[in-house]
Amino acid sequence: MNTWNYGYFTESTYTYGYYRELNPVFQKFCLLAKSFAAPEANENENYCELGFGQGVSLNIHAAANLGNFFGTDFNPAHAAHANELCSASGSGGKFFDDSFEEMLNRSDLPRFDSINLHGIWSWISTENQKIIVEFARKFLNPGGTFYNSYNCYPGWSPAAPLRELFVLHDKYAQKSKKTYERVEEAMKFTEELLAKKPAYFGRVPDVAKIFESTRKHDHDYLAHEYFNRDWICMYFTDVVELLEDAKLEFTCTAEVVEALEHLSIQRDALDFLNQIEAPVMREQVKDYFINRQFRKDIFIRGARRISAYERITRLMNTNYVLMSTDPLPEKFQVAVGEISLAKDVCDKIREHLASQNYRPKNFSEFLKKNQDISAQNIEQILIILVHNGNVAPCQPDAAAKLVKPKCDALNKYFCTRAKNSGDINFMASPITGGGITVNRFEQLFLGALADGKKSANTIASSIWEILSEQGQALLQNGKRLETPEENIAQLKDMAQDFLDKRLPILKALQIA
Ligand SMILES: C[S@@+](CC[C@H](N)C(=O)[O-])C[C@H]1O[C@@H](n2cnc3c(N)ncnc32)[C@H](O)[C@@H]1O
Structure with a gap:
């Protein structure tokens, strides 16, 4: 029996996923779109990822950005894999197999400008959550960002008892079988139970659908998502209150389209939200309107707002790159339904970005040449295109040049x-x-x-x-x-x- 894993599921290693929400360039774009100041990338920036899994995101970011990259994941197989990628890139990253507690007690860490955790918070104990808050309090610089993603209420409320059922089955029925069999048996048990139509599932009509889509995931994913000893689903406000101890303030989510509230929430809901003065309460009520299940939050230790003018100027001076040679879609699915963007403007934006063999470009010269198009219009379209993955924001040319060898x-x-x-x-x-x-x-x-x-x-x-x-x-x-x-x-x-x-x-x- 392992003693180092705090009940965390370590019998199989984690998947090789990549998450753009952890990319400092993408995070800065999200902050900018919501009028928050984000510092320019520089060689002295220190970045840290807690619980990096196989370390694919961390290594890609360490290779593709300026600065010094640190991270930990207590599963030694994960740390060994991350270090293999690190040697391959020559990024000089320092990736440990420390627990969060050991990481907190290290005496050789710098202060960080960015601390990140993706897919961690909901699957660790209350003690470990406190350790992470203490880590941010001790090591995050003023002005630094803290990214945290987690399962939240009210979106999880119908399905939380399903997860409990999987874990209970695993706890009481499992006889030291292999991961695959344990997961499979818990799934079968739940399937059989559902077929008997218990009243709970009848009252909460979505549960059968939720179970069907849960069942489609592979067994490794299911094991890590549902079979840890700890699984703590929270309300947004609970997380905000815990992070206050590290002087962290909520700024925006990494769902960048949410910067355009009229597209992410219905008009009458928005009118209701606009009557709520406290920003934290307003954001919490938004989760009720959209029945949010998973949050990807960017906090800052000492957030600074910038003016609308500065935001637009900086967004227009940022370079963007097309992600496909295909034409841009004509319709987009957003929370309020399907929307179409002004085709003539979209065509011009695409033509601009596709010119000179798709080389990244900003929109400052473009605006001078196309005086019939406003910067606000371009800003909205760019945010939608970035959200949808058709376009990506870029880092400055000088930074790109420096990181290319890695x-x-x-x-x-x-x-x-x-x-x-x-x-x-x-x-x-x-x-x-x-x-x-x-x-x-x-x-x-x-x-x-x-x-x-x-x-x-x-x-x-x-x-x-x-x-x-x-x-x-x-x-x-x-x-x-x-x-x-x-x-x-x-x-x-x-x-x-x-x-x-x-x-x-x-x-x-x-x-x-
Ligand atoms: C669900 S995975 C997410 C991995 C990665 N962030 C991703 O999204 O791909 C959680 C990771 O956190 C690590 N972990 C969990 N508890 C930890 C702790 N107390 N100290 C260090 N690492 C921990 C696990 O080993 C696992 O790799």
């Missing part, structure tokens, strides 16, 4: 790893300071390009060599392609599509 080294490692494994589907962009989804085949195509293969034909043949050596083959309509010719023909089509549509963007992002 990104190149990490990306080379990812492309080599893709030969054997499809587990990490992200690469580091010096332009956005963050991770970009690049799947295994795209990583293999990039690897082949770096090895001097230029045409779809030569790329396809070289990748077939890698796959066939491992007894792997492609699938078409769910059927394994058997002959080398069939596989190479499909790889060639995929490679051509990649060269035409994807490569231009990966070049603009300086991943290729």
